[in-house]
Amino acid sequence: MHSIPEFLLVALVVTLTPGPATALVLRVAARDGRRPAMGAVLGNSIGVLMWASLSAIGVSSLILASEIAYDVLRLFGAAVLIYLGVRSLLHRKEADAAPARGRVGWRTGLIAAAANPKLAVFFIALLPQFLAPGAAVLPSALGMGAVIVLYDVMWFGTLIWMVDRAATILRPGVRRAMERITGGVMVGLGMSLAAEAR
Secondary structure: OOOHHHHHHHHHHHHHOOOHHHHHHHHHHHHHOHHHHHHHHHHHHHHHHHHHHHHHHOHHHHHHHOHHHHHHHHHHHHHHHHHHHHHHHOOOOOOOOHHHHHHHHHHHHHHHHHOOHHHHHHHHHHHHHHOOOOOOHHHHHHHHHHHHHHHHHHHHHHHHHHHHHHHHHOOHHHHHHHHHHHHHHHHHHHHHHHHOOO
């Protein structure tokens, strides 16, 4: 069993490593602003805690053991990433009010996290290594998930603040370029996930 400081370091590295969640948060921040982006962080956080819980009770293991279930989840996750990326590339932006955009950001973050099979793999691989002998599995898993959520909120909050600050001084063309870049990254991540072998 590894120590708590080791887990904190691993969780920090995982948080700082760019991935679909980072691309999603940057995309929403560049496209819709700070509040919807924080909504996306909230949705992603719920997804993280969901996968932590499912890993603790064994559901994630069942999904990974079933090739069909894993492939369905993987392809759905890829489709979500590609869809969101293409919308950014095409600059399809709804003229919704701020509260509505916030709800869209929340749903987008949750769907993207829930459809990410790598979160299931992450918790299944991580949980046994840091579980103390005799410890209750579900509370331990939720505790680990909460640490990752805390790191996510701090890191993504910093990124959102930076994008929001930049948006106040950059010309619309530069902000549009930022949106295209994050959209292209999401399409690339989605295609990579779709082509990934077991």
